[in-house]
Amino acid sequence: MTQQSVPPSPPPTSSDLELMMRSVIGLLERKPAARTSRAHPEVRKVLERALDRLTALSSLAGVGSDPTLRDTRIGAIRREHAWLTTATPKNPPSEEQAWALVDELQTLWICTASTAAVADAVSRVTEPRAPKQLPDADKRDWLLGSHIEHQRARGRARARQSLRARYLRNAGFALTTLVVVGTVVAVVVGDDDGVVLLCGLAGAIGGTLAGARSIRDSRRLRDALFFQTWWWVQPAVGFAVGLFVYALLASSVIILPGSDSPEAMRQATSRIVYAFVGGFSEPWLLGILTRLGGAADKAAEPKPATPGG
16 A cells, blocks of 8 residues: 655744735735825835745745744844834835845845755855855855845945935925026016016926936836936926026027027027927037037137237
């Protein structure tokens, strides 16, 4: 009589681990509401990594693994991250909260995974690579040190990104104020109010289209997130550029085709078109400024003395 093989029982998991997995899966199941979509894509990517770590922790097996330490530590991690019980797809955790969870789960996995799993993870690290003759007994410590270094590097990168976005918002407020003041002054002093406003509006439209194109061509998620901060600043920049282009053309400092036409309609539409191009194309605007700077430098050069002068 042949003895039937008994299928292996699933690895034991702690209730805290199961609850954490359910919480993370619940956050990933549904798409966020439109009002929370700005921060959620990056958080979602991090939560997917957290789910991968939780899955790996739930299936610890092999020589060197320590499920007891896992079950002891996982409860403390769950208590430290109380947002796991309150976060929803409409109210997701912040990126910092999600990364803090991932880092702790990764540290726990390194400390409790089997020797073979740790060795495999070490072989997958490409930056920096582990020493070729690294003993198996030292691979766990090396992997933990590498993880800590990557954790610090990610923290510095997120801090720079946050600081950059904050400075950009402050610059946007200042620029918006200056644009409003400049527009009011131009309307009060000038005699062509409609063209001034239309040039500013054309520049803002051009800047907005340029920003939309940049977002469309962005391949990295973090770049797209940065453009979300830049998105509302871009129209103000475009409006300012439109006013600047109008001033250049109205003063005849630079003359472009149609900008000094004796026909009022043709002159106005030409200036509006150039204002749009200035807001849309940064290279075009920089070319105009380079041309203007070259003319100023040439005018500032001392004239050679004439004989007998």
